[in-house]
Amino acid sequence: MTKSISENITWHPGHVNRAERELLLGQKACCIWLTGLSACGKSTIAMALEQVLVKRGHAAYVLDGDNIRHGLNKNLGFSPEDRAENIRRISEVAKLFVDAGLIVITSFISPYRADRDQARSLFAPGEFIEVFVDAPIDVCAQRDPKGLYQKALRGEIKSFTGVSPDAPYEAPLSPELHLRTDVQDAASCVSTILHYLEERGYFLREAKSGT
């Protein structure tokens, strides 16, 4: 064993290229950017999609509040500048994951068109898939799993997207996908995204058998 890895180590200058990574991972890397109001269903769809992709043998990873706000972006607040920097850093990290060959799924409200367009501008054509996770605000407010809408309506949360006058949600004008979570369940939403990826050739080998 020792001998086999010591021998014949050769390399070319620079990073491993994308084609080598695609061959290894069996997929075209991309960023699936979920955007929508609080409680619209982004997180459920992101987790479900990640799990289904991994079960099918694909390297996929979700960036969300859980792993970003407590780590990389824990030194950011909720001022307009900090919100922009939050999305900027997330988009740069997503770009690194795509460069590494992964399918990365981002799950953030990301309410401003300018921020999302800035994110898109980091990627090559076909690498950025904007998914509008759409539900009417009264449906989201009724779900309200964390009681955030209630708090916002009572004025206990400032600048709450879609509720506070200073925090509008700017719906995507031409997203790659538009999901309606008031009339589609999560499984159907995930299926829609999978079809999109499959039809456009993001999967370079067959799904693992039995999954």
Added chain:
Amino acid sequence: MTKSISENITWHPGHVNRAERELLLGQKACCIWLTGLSACGKSTIAMALEQVLVKRGHAAYVLDGDNIRHGLNKNLGFSPEDRAENIRRISEVAKLFVDAGLIVITSFISPYRADRDQARSLFAPGEFIEVFVDAPIDVCAQRDPKGLYQKALRGEIKSFTGVSPDAPYEAPLSPELHLRTDVQDAASCVSTILHYLEERGYFLREAKSGT
């Protein structure tokens, strides 16, 4: 085809767990943290290691100045605070990559023990492998591929690690690996790291045949 992916989409709450990722990628994820003076050989080792790992069928990715300073950390300068924030963000991104199941290789001078220890503290035991890429400063200054030592000695670069009095290099006290690039060539250094990973069970399946 359409039917096969629409059916039977089920999931559990939360992220894909580490065991599922290890099974998929055939490796235990870790961060290989290279530290050392400018021109000590970090970048060459990082690139070569990445290429050998990918050839052997492993998902590996290098974080370095090329993909970090022009992207995620382009809004940081070289003040002490910004240097600390630079390493903090890099370590948080490395943690995300490890969480995603990858072998991530970081290639930064990272001169301060406190910053490297802070990085280490983000990881579980066995996930952080500090590699001291060691060469005497006169050897590094003689190599000087970018002419940076010359500029620093002429005073054209401030706070240049190892040259400027205000920018010391704090050598690791107990790194997992200590490579001596004045007496070992890059292939030998890469081999040392591969043996370390192999002996400690980071590779969960055989290397691809022929590589």
